[in-house]
Amino acid sequence: MTKQDTSHVVPISVYLKAFVALMVLLVLTIAAAHLPLGTGVNSAVAFTIALVKALVVILYFMHVRYGTRLVWLWSAAGFFWLIIMFAITLSDYVFRTALRVRGW
Amino acid sequence: MDIPLMPEQASSFAVEVDAIYFVLWALTIFFSFLVMAALVFLAYRYRRGSKVDRSRPVHSDLRVELIWSVVPLIIGLMVFAWSAHLYARTRIPPKDAMEVYVIGKRWMWQMQHMNGVRENAELHLPVNRNVKLTMISQDVIHSFYVPAFRVKHDVVPGTYTELWFKPTRVGRYRLYCSQYCGTQHSQMDGWVTVMEPDAFERWLAAGGEKGSEKTLSLAEAGKKIFDRMACGSCHGSASELGPIPASQRGGSLNGLYGSTVTIKGGRRVKADEEYLRESILRPNEKIVDGYWAIMPSYEGQLTEEQALQLIAYMKTLGKADRSGGAE
Amino acid sequence: MNQQASAAQAPSYLSAGHSLRSWLFTLDHKRIAILYLISISAFFVVGGLAAGAVRVELIKPRGTFMSNEMYNRMFTLHGVVMIFFFLIPAIPAILGNFLVPLMVGARDLAFPRLNLLSWYLYTGGGIMALTAAVTGGVDTGWTFYTPYSTFYSNSQVTMTIAGAFIAGFSSIATGINFIVTIHKMRAPGQTWFRLPLFIWAHYATSIIIVLGTPVVAITLLLVVAERVFHIGVFDPRYGGDPILFQHLFWFYSHPAVYIMILPAMGVISEVIACFARKRVFGYHFVAGSSLAIAVLGFLVWGHHMFVSGQSMYAGMVFSFLSFLVAIPSAVKVFNWTATIYKGSVSFDAPMLFAFCFIGLFLIGGLTGLFLASLATDVHLTHTYFVVAHFHYVMVGGAISAYFAGLHFWWPKITGRMYPEMIARVTAVILFMGFHLTFIPQFLMGFAGMPRRYHYYPPEFQTLHVLSTAGSIVMAIAYLLPVIYLIWSLKYGRVASANPWNATGLEWQIASPPPTHNFVEPPVVTGEPYDYDELCLAENEPTAAAGGAPTTGATA
């Protein structure tokens, strides 16, 4: 019973486009690292590019773009929770070290 | 039979903490009683076979759902606000507080008064004075706990933590290490003795329990280390340093404590105990703006006690010039 | 019901094979549940014996028979076994494994092999932890705080952590299986809002397991790496921070307490609805509050660290959120109470255990607020007040619910009734023994008695002795079910398919169920807990005389 399946078959051209985008972003991130923009900006740029790359992989290579709502939900859940963990933990460090307001 | 139900209320916080505590018990008893009574009453009334009206059962009601989520929420948030407000006060030490340094190590508390008097597992304090403890551990995490004062804070290796309180009653109170720290965790206890101010002054002047043995004050001990480690060869004032080029020395440390320092990268940090400690043990992490990263690290060469003494010394360096660096 | 009729011919899952092999290599979720029941009970005995040893030791201020080292190993063994090897898997892996497929109307969990693997992982991890206990023991406390666990402890930290780590993967496997089963394998007509609340609770639990367990896994792995290779991740000497360990540990371990309580709450919803003959009041709110607890539960971990040296700001945020997370629990408690209104209540043992749960969880949960409130926690943390709080929620709450569920589904699982009277007596003994054990601990906690103390100041002795006395009563209450449940396997009354007249798909098939659960895939046409007619019928004057098939309804 291996006949038709309803899952989406992604055309090869999409994969190739995604790959080209990834290559461009790779070059971009290395180039940006050599611009003296300041610690914060440089880190932010590198991180943003990485995020875009990851999104391309998730949406196209991993087919989430064509997935059901359920797949959207579960693929987002992990990243969402990670953001929570980062946000709360890092904010503690910001208050403890960088701000170091008396007592806080 | 002796059943301790409540520790003595021997600090300015005790009464306030207890107030919240008993209000919370009142809430606990109220809500438990409410629910349990309702449960027992309803279960009895609607026991199987009893002849009561069971027609038109209700399965859901938005209004009651709202009531019994919003009412506890409001009560809860009121308790939160009250408690958080008190907590904020317990965490921010007043400026005029008398200082004591505390070092925790397995399995002993070591206290140092500013005039150099040292105590082990004992802490003598004057009544009705604000006291601030600056604490650090030499090994694992400990926790400094005096139930009669309702205060407690973990004592962590690698970073200073602070604790402050105001004893309000003369007496002897138990001190515990309340964070698990190994084999003799339960024996890492001691006593806090709160004395009348003049009795305390006499006690302190006499050099504590050990009596006669004359000790250096912390700052004096720190000065000795400062000289022995030749910190002055870089941190002396400009005139002392003579011909040494600016690129090979550090700035004067006068008036550093409490000031705001601009470090490379433009960030401004407050020069508190923690900053001084890092500057000595890990100098290159925050480079003062305008200087070179040439100061050697003293990590491993100073005990926690010596670091505290150096800091005590630096805190006594007057408000004089904060200039004299690489112009 | 044609299910019942046709199922009567299919052989039960228990008779599908009697060799050891037929059990050890089974892919049937029901048999795996039995395997879990056996191993988890064994660990409960180990943890209970350790608790007994701790209590006996504390009769005298300077100990009765142990050294410091021994005592420290004993409470650590107790904590590690009870948390990682008993309570976290107890309800999900036994009752959940057995019931989730039945309740959604599926033939099995989505990944039966993964399910079997999870049991092997659990048992393997458990044996490893026990080996560690026998070959030297661990003395870090169940929290494994650094740098004590990394540099200072001379005990079997590595092997214990390896055991907990492996057990973590078993938990993850169960969680993934539940999530997929609940999403994809519901019977036709079994919509989300027709699911029993037990399923909602297990869904929420699975989310926590999947999102939280990996965090503690990698954190403990790093502790081992630090111990073995001295890599310096949590060591201040190298620029690391011991408090970061606490953040990561509690990021899992706070949600883990909801892994323990949510399934318990699911059980309570089923039991109360059945024995009150009422649809659970505010079904949607009870279901939603499970998800709310799962989500909010992830945002409050720092309430274990108010005095650890985390920033004051973080303390405020975590305290605030801890008060919020209490609300969904409150919603559940109030809804259960309202369920009884206009019900038809019988006082069978599961119901009594459920009442135990509510009474004890209330006090446990409300004393959680003392700890969530900042200023009071500063005084109470690291004391016996905390110990009393969590025993109220975990032992008084979760274990009572576990017993409620075990008794409730015992006829379904084994095909036999347990002896009713003695079970009711057990519930009452448990309730009393419990208070006697742990009320003294609240008192001494406030009076300043630190936890994990082997030697303690003599003034606390009276309270400690009371607590030990209570624990003996509890030991009896735990020993009794062990005896009478085993007894019932041979001598208990044979159970009918639906001895409680309960709704729910699991009751529509034979007791014990056939291997593939449903001969015909069931079709669900209505809401769960459809008890209204039964409730009225049971109380009709005529029906009462006829005697409903329900066991011993108190008149």
Next chain:
Amino acid sequence: MTATGHSTHASELSHQFENIEQQREAYVVGMWAFLVTEIMFFGVVFLIYTVYRVLNHAAFYDAHNKLDIGLGALNTFVLLTSSLTMALAVHWAQVRNRRAQIAALAATIALACVFLGVKAVEYSHKFTHHLFPGMGFAYPDPTFADQARLFFSLYFGATGLHALHVAIGVLVIGWMLVRALLDRQGRADYIPVEMTGLYWHFVDIVWIFLFPLLYLIPR
């Protein structure tokens, strides 16, 4: 294997599922749930790294100069390419182009091995320069030595865990390759290949973040 249940269904369908569609979706959801655990797993490593980089920025900057950006970039390129070949393998498995699928799987394995090879070269450099945070650790600048040790601990921890995942990936893809080779009629189920693909892309994503975090620290 349980005795009953198989006769009524096609051979690929496990007895607990109603139809192949349900089974496929169950696997996709299950795989994503598994990837969520992986995300959290690596997420913790990233969090620890971030915290310590903020706390010890100067030292981490100094230490990261010891890494070879060229090799890091090369490996990023290699891994991204392998992701493409893996995606193509899934595509050809879906459209039942057996030979193309075999080629794509083989290419993916080859690229993964290149990645591991480059990693091995990098590791051996670190070992010879005493930068492995073990007994013989030695760092040129003494004021940063302790924190540099932390950096290299995290470097080896993170890339090591990742390399372990790559190695597992090689095994699983190898298994898929054998499966395809044995399947002469080209009728095999594509679901396992698709699942393998999801896993492989995830491994790729981890590296996408590791590369800038470890190799491109701004001053």
